[in-house]
């Protein structure tokens with residue numbers, strides 16, 4: 001179906017489908033009933049938007065959130081697609097325009113808020129305008145058991161039956177129960193063509209750090225990412241307010257968000273977050289489904305999330321545009337204690353509590369993982385064969401030691417004191433500290449007294465935290481703070497099973513503060529200039545910045561530096577309509593920055609080396625995507641080029657000493673040729 005690729009290119013400006021999109025687009029275009037489960041950021045909307053453009057007649061899209069609908073409509077209109085929305089937020093003018101387009105028969109997509117389905121007249125209206133396909137976004141909203149349940153979603157099944165048209169349902173929530181419920185309620189139990197895409201989000205860098213000086217850790221993390229949009233998730237409402245204030249004090253633009261705020265205030269934060277570049281929202285998990293901003297560059301958890309599913313969902317809000325993004329989670333023994341207690345004290349029945357402890361355990365397993373976070377995370381979703389190289393543990397594997405012995409000592413200290421004490425007192429016993437509490441209870445006479453002097457207090461704290469993480473000990477809900485051994489600890493206690501622990505992880509937290517640059521230093525100024533231009537256009541048009549171009553598109557522009565309008569058309573995310581509207585403006589930004597010589601080049605001005613530098617730059621531009629123009633973009637920094645000009649290497653070996661192997665492979669020979677000619 002060549003036509004699909006053309007549309008993808010011309011209307012949406014994408015050079016190729018993301019994994020899984022093509023199959024879904026084909027099935028939806030053919031008029032199959034479809035259920036597609038894709039991770040957040042996988043590109044679900046395209047899977048109904050493209051078929052809607054391709055098919056005759058009108059596609060109705062049902063989506064739970066007004067803000068998202070308006071966003072998508074704006075995005076489509078910016079790409080030249082006739083789309084409209086009927087929601088309670090419409091002005092009369094907007095509604096009139098939608099009906100006008102409907103009557104003229106040239107609307108391709110009509111977004112509908114689920115509440116609209118409650119009106120009896122809606123079915124006949126839709127029939128009158130020849131709706132020939134239904135698309136349902138966030139289809140898990142039909143599930144009564146999930147927290148996103150929307151009663152009006154239950155009307156969709158009847159609507160499909162009444163209209164007799166195919167239905168395509170999309171969701172990122174994939175557990176088998178929810179899937180079954182979607183099939184029952186939307187498709188009357190008749191299994192649709194189902195697509196299940198992997199859960200990996202390879203562009204999100206994953207990291208965990210143990211809490212040391214948590215506020216400073218968080219501020220350092222944010223400081224290294226100033227100007228990028230981010231979310232900080234906190235465990236309590238109070239903390240969202242204090243942290244947001246602390247961030248503002250450090251010069252960030254930041255605000256808080258939680259369920260206790262007036263609806264108006266919440267909407268204001270949502271709107272600001274959608275439109276402003278670089279706002280940080282400090283929030284509880286109430287800041288959730290409505291967050292559809294594709295260019296969130298980082299998500300930090302100031303406190304441990306409640307389960308592995310919540311973790312996955314919350315970090316998933318980062319980097320939907322596919323450009324590099326980061327997720328960093330802070331946690332400590334107190335978090336584990338708090339989450340356990342919340343489960344134990346909750347109102348759920350015993351089965352549910354057991355399952356909740358299991359989900360928390362899975363997350364703790366991830367926090368205390370000994371190898372790749374991504375592998376550990378995705379194995380929970382039954383996915384294997386993961387390549388990563390994009391997590392803290394792949395960056396720097398943790399130091400591991402056989403902890404069987406120390407764990408047994410700790411367990412023994414707990415058991416000999418009848419499991420009535422918390423970690424602080426148990427560590428005093430292990431370290432042989434004659435505190436008042438120890439002496440009062442005669443614990444200095446225990447055989448475990450002082451057997452743990454080979455570790456420091458901090459190291460023991462890390463051991464206790466990991467024991468909680470491995471669920472060997474749990475806080476006793478009857479006795480505040482007391483740690484109780486679980487059955488899982490028995491084999492270790494009896495030395496039937498050994499256990500590996502991580503060496504103190506505190507050291508690594510400093511490293512986590514380093515930001516991953518989106519582009520290399522050479523391209524950074526241009527990227528900043530492109531972003532500034534985007535902001536100006538967005539503000540003038542009163543739309544979020546990413547409606548103009550998303551980060552990923554600007555990054556590609558900064559790296560490839562298109563020179564002509566044709567080059568520009570080849571950039572991902574630049575469709576025909578956007579090329580027409582913004583192509584020249586952005587080309588100008590690029591050309592201006594190119595004619596502004598780099599400081600490294602200015603130093604060489606008027607000398608023969610200056611010419612040499614320019615020739616290298618030219619050769620490099622030709623090869624930036626390899627000889628065939630299909631490789632990953634690569635370029636040398638200005639400093640590196642200046643160094644080559646200065647050293648004038650004569651062979652590939654000496655070239656490699658300056659450039660490293662990858663760049664030598666790409667540019668080495670061509671650079672040598674330039675240098676040779678100049679001699």
Ligand code: ADP
Pocket residue numbers: 014015016017018021038039040041042043044045046294320321322550572
């Ligand atoms: P979700 O699956 O979370 O609904 P979206 O449909 O919002 O994801 O898409 C996420 C981002 O990916 C958007 O910014 C969209 O423009 C971009 N995108 C979708 N398909 C492609 C593609 N084939 N190539 C490049 N970017 C794409």
Ligand code: ZN
Pocket residue numbers: 372373374375388389390391392393394395
């Ligand atoms: Zn990894």
